[in-house]
Amino acid sequence: MATSLFNEGLTVHTQSHDYPIVITDQCDMAEQVAPYISGQQVLIVTNETVAPLYLQQLQEQLAKSYTVAVCSLPDGEQYKNQASINQIYDALMAQHFNRDVTLIALGGGVVGDMAGFAAASFMRGVNFIQIPTTLLSQVDSSVGGKTGINHSQGKNMIGAFWQPQMVLADMSTLQTLPARELSAGLAEVIKYALIMDIEFLEWLEVNLPAMLALDLAILGEAVKRCCEYKADLVAQDEREAGVRALLNFGHTFGHVIETHEGYGNWLHGEAVAAGMVQAAELSQKMGWLSLDDVARIKRVLTLANLPVNPPAIATDVALNLMGHDKKVKSGQIRLILLKSLGQAVLTDDFDTQLLTEVLSQQAG
Amino acid sequence: MATSLFNEGLTVHTQSHDYPIVITDQCDMAEQVAPYISGQQVLIVTNETVAPLYLQQLQEQLAKSYTVAVCSLPDGEQYKNQASINQIYDALMAQHFNRDVTLIALGGGVVGDMAGFAAASFMRGVNFIQIPTTLLSQVDSSVGGKTGINHSQGKNMIGAFWQPQMVLADMSTLQTLPARELSAGLAEVIKYALIMDIEFLEWLEVNLPAMLALDLAILGEAVKRCCEYKADLVAQDEREAGVRALLNFGHTFGHVIETHEGYGNWLHGEAVAAGMVQAAELSQKMGWLSLDDVARIKRVLTLANLPVNPPAIATDVALNLMGHDKKVKSGQIRLILLKSLGQAVLTDDFDTQLLTEVLSQQAG
Numbered sequence: 001m002a003t004s005l006f007n008e009g010l011t012v013h014t015q016s017h018d019y020p021i022v023i024t025d026q027c028d029m030a031e032q033v034a035p036y037i038s039g040q041q042v043l044i045v046t047n048e049t050v051a052p053l054y055l056q057q058l059q060e061q062l063a064k065s066y067t068v069a070v071c072s073l074p075d076g077e078q079y080k081n082q083a084s085i086n087q088i089y090d091a092l093m094a095q096h097f098n099r100d101v102t103l104i105a106l107g108g109g110v111v112g113d114m115a116g117f118a119a120a121s122f123m124r125g126v127n128f129i130q131i132p133t134t135l136l137s138q139v140d141s142s143v144g145g146k147t148g149i150n151h152s153q154g155k156n157m158i159g160a161f162w163q164p165q166m167v168l169a170d171m172s173t174l175q176t177l178p179a180r181e182l183s184a185g186l187a188e189v190i191k192y193a194l195i196m197d198i199e200f201l202e203w204l205e206v207n208l209p210a211m212l213a214l215d216l217a218i219l220g221e222a223v224k225r226c227c228e229y230k231a232d233l234v235a236q237d238e239r240e241a242g243v244r245a246l247l248n249f250g251h252t253f254g255h256v257i258e259t260h261e262g263y264g265n266w267l268h269g270e271a272v273a274a275g276m277v278q279a280a281e282l283s284q285k286m287g288w289l290s291l292d293d294v295a296r297i298k299r300v301l302t303l304a305n306l307p308v309n310p311p312a313i314a315t316d317v318a319l320n321l322m323g324h325d326k327k328v329k330s331g332q333i334r335l336i337l338l339k340s341l342g343q344a345v346l347t348d349d350f351d352t353q354l355l356t357e358v359l360s361q362q363a364g
Numbered sequence: 365m366a367t368s369l370f371n372e373g374l375t376v377h378t379q380s381h382d383y384p385i386v387i388t389d390q391c392d393m394a395e396q397v398a399p400y401i402s403g404q405q406v407l408i409v410t411n412e413t414v415a416p417l418y419l420q421q422l423q424e425q426l427a428k429s430y431t432v433a434v435c436s437l438p439d440g441e442q443y444k445n446q447a448s449i450n451q452i453y454d455a456l457m458a459q460h461f462n463r464d465v466t467l468i469a470l471g472g473g474v475v476g477d478m479a480g481f482a483a484a485s486f487m488r489g490v491n492f493i494q495i496p497t498t499l500l501s502q503v504d505s506s507v508g509g510k511t512g513i514n515h516s517q518g519k520n521m522i523g524a525f526w527q528p529q530m531v532l533a534d535m536s537t538l539q540t541l542p543a544r545e546l547s548a549g550l551a552e553v554i555k556y557a558l559i560m561d562i563e564f565l566e567w568l569e570v571n572l573p574a575m576l577a578l579d580l581a582i583l584g585e586a587v588k589r590c591c592e593y594k595a596d597l598v599a600q601d602e603r604e605a606g607v608r609a610l611l612n613f614g615h616t617f618g619h620v621i622e623t624h625e626g627y628g629n630w631l632h633g634e635a636v637a638a639g640m641v642q643a644a645e646l647s648q649k650m651g652w653l654s655l656d657d658v659a660r661i662k663r664v665l666t667l668a669n670l671p672v673n674p675p676a677i678a679t680d681v682a683l684n685l686m687g688h689d690k691k692v693k694s695g696q697i698r699l700i701l702l703k704s705l706g707q708a709v710l711t712d713d714f715d716t717q718l719l720t721e722v723l724s725q726q727a728g
Contacts, residue, residue, distance in 0.1 A: 082446060082450070090517075093515055093517040093521065117485075120524065121481075121485070121522050121524055122521065122522065124510065124524055124525055125524065125525065147488075151453055154457060157457065158486065159485060159487075160488055160524060
C-alpha cells in the first residue's frame with residue numbers, strides 16, 4: 001500500500017478561515033484533532049452505529065486533557081431533524097458548556113451535518129471538527145461548510161454555512177463501512193468525474209474494483225482528488241451563488257426520490273446515482289450527450305454496485321417535489337445538466353416537455 | 365416637532381454588507397422597504413398584537429408587487445422558541461418559497477429575533493428586513509445581527525449572527541406601545557448612557573419625561589444615538605469577542621431574573637433594569653462607583669418607571685443560572701461592571717464573595 005499518499009491532505013480556504021483536511025490511515029484520532037481544540041470543553045456527537053467502533057478510544061484519550069461529553073444519536077437520514085438537534089443542544093446545556101466548546105462530529109454525513117448546524121447555532125456559533133467515517137462524508141461533507149437538517153417537506157431546508165476547524169479522514173474507518181454505504185459514497189466520487197474531469201472518469205473505470213476491495217491508498221487518492229475538486233469550486237463560490245451549484249448534479253432528481261420514498265429507505269448516494277442517470281437522460285434529450293455517453297454513465301455506476309433506475313413516482317408528484325428544491329429561482333426549476341462528459345452546467349433553459357418525458361419513464 | 369430629525373437614519377457597516385437604518389415617522393412602510401426586497405417572494409413575520417395595527421396596510425401595498433404571505437406568531441418572550449420558528453419554516457414551505465424570499469419582521473424584539481434566525485437558517489440563509497415597532501427593538505435589535513431563540517434552560521442559547529438588508533424604525537408605532545413596554549425600552553436607552561456616555565445620561569435625566577409623553581422627535585433622537593453607539597461597538601467586534609460584550613451590561617443578572625421567573629413575566633427591559641442596579645452595586649462594592657452613583661442610577665431608572673429591585677431568588681440558584689450564561693469563559697463567570705458612570709468593563713477579576721453578597725440581597 002502506498003502509504004506516501006497519506007498524511008498529505010490539503011488546506012481549504014474559506015472566507016472565515018483556512019482549515020486542513022488530513023487524509024490518513026489508522027491514526028490516533030485524539031492526537032490528530034487536539035491541536036484544533038481551542039478551549040477545555042469537548043462534545044463528541046456520534047451515532048449508535050459508529051460509537052461502538054471508534055468512540056471509546058477517542059473519548060478516553062481526549063478525557064486526559066479536556067472535559068468530554070458525548071451525544072449519541074440514532075443512526076439514519078430519517079433522524080436528521082430538529083429532535084436530534086435538540087438532543088445536542090440539551091447535552092451542551094446539561095454540561096454547562098459555553099462558547100469555548102468544540103463539537104467533534106464522529107460519523108457520516110448525517111452526524112456531520114447535525115453537529116455542524118448545532119455548532120453554527122449554539123450560542124450563535126462555536127467551533128467544530130469533522131471526523132467523517134464514511135466515504136460519502138469524506139468526499140462530500142469535508143469541504144464546503146454546508147450544515148443542516150431536513151424539514152418534513154424537504155431535505156436540508158434548515159441549516160447554515162459553517163466551516164470546521166479541521167477534517168480528519170482516517171481511511172481505515174472504511175473497513176467497517178457496510179458495502180452498500182461504500183457504494184453510496186462512490187456515487188459522489190463518480191459525480192466529480194462526470195461534472196468536472198473525464199480523465200478522472202477513466203481513472204475510476206480502472207480503479208473502482210480496487211476501491212470496492214478496500215484498497216485504502218486508492219480510496220485515499222480518490223478522497224483527496226474529490227476534496228480538491230470541491231475546494232476549487234467552493235473557493236470560487238462559498239455561498240453557492242454560481243458554480244458551486246454544479247456539485248448538486250443528480251441531486252434535484254435524487255432529492256425527489258429521497259423525499260418520496262422516505263428518508264433512509266434509499267441511501268443518499270443511491271438516490272444521487274439514479275438522479276444522475278435522469279439528469280444524463282435529459283442532457284441526452286437536449287442533444288448534449290450521446291446515447292453512448294448515457295450508457296457509459298450507467299456502466300460506471302453499475303460497476304460501483306449502484307442503482308441506475310429510480311423508483312416509480314407519478315410525474316406530477318415528482319414535478320411538485322422539484323418545486324421545493326433550493327435551486328428553484330423565482331419559481332423556475334433549474335437543473336444541473338451535462339454539456340458533455342466532464343462538463344456540467346446549471347440551467348433553466350431546458351424544455352419542460354423533455355423533463356416530463358424523463359420523469360414519466362419512472363412514473364408508477 | 366422637529367421633523368428634521370427624521371428621515372436621516374444611519375448606515376451600519378458589517379462584514380457581510382452595509383445596510384441603512386431609516387428613522388422616520390408615519391411612513392408608508394411598503395414604500396420604504398421595497399427597494400430592499402430582492403426577489404418576488406415576501407413573508408411577513410409578525411405577532412397577534414402587532415398584526416391588527418400595521419399588518420393590513422403593509423401586506424396590501426406589498427401584494428401589488430410581490431407574492432406575500434404572513435406568519436403571525438403568539439405574542440411574548442415565552443413563545444421565542446423552536447415551535448414558533450417551526451411555524452415560520454412551515455409557512456415558507458407551504459408557499460414553496462425559496463432562496464429568493466425576503467422575510468420582513470414586523471414587531472418587537474421577539475419577532476425580530478425569530479424572523480432573523482429563520483432567515484439565517486432557512487435554506488442556509490435568506491434576506492430579511494426589520495420593522496421594529498417597540499422602543500426596545502428599535503434601539504437594541506436594529507444593530508448587531510443577533511438572532512435566535514431561547515432554550516428551556518437559557519435565553520438566546522440558539523441562534524446566529526445574521527444582518528438585515530435594512531431597518532425601518534417608524535417612531536409613530538410607539539404611539540400604540542403599552543406604557544410598560546415603552547419603559548422597558550428605556551432601560552436599554554439608559555444602558556447606553558451608563559456604559560458609554562455620561563453626557564447622554566445627563567441628556568436623559570432632562571428628556572425622559574418628554575419621552576414618556578411620546579415626544580417622537582426626542583424619542584427618534586434617542587433611537588438614533590443608541591444605534592450609533594451600538595454600531596460603533598459592533599463595527600469593532602461583530603462576533604462579540606471583545607468590546608461588544610459591554611452591551612450586555614445588566615444582562616447577566618437580568619437573564620437570571622428572566623429565566624427564574626419564566627419568560628414573559630418580567631419584561632426583558634425590566635429585568636435588565638434590575639440587573640443593571642445589581643451590576644452597579646457590585647461595581648460599588650469593588651470600589652469603582654460611589655453610593656451616590658448607584659443612587660443616581662436607581663433614580664434615572666425610577667424616572668423611567670422601571671424596577672430597581674430584583675425578585676427573590678435563592679443565591680445558589682442565581683449562581684447556577686449564571687453558569688449557563690454565554691459570557692462564561694472556561695467556567696469563569698465574567699461580568700460587565702462600571703469603572704465609572706459612562707465607562708463599562710468586561711471582567712472576571714471580581715471577588716466572588718462580593719457577587720454573592722449582591723445576589724444574597726435578593727435571596728428569598
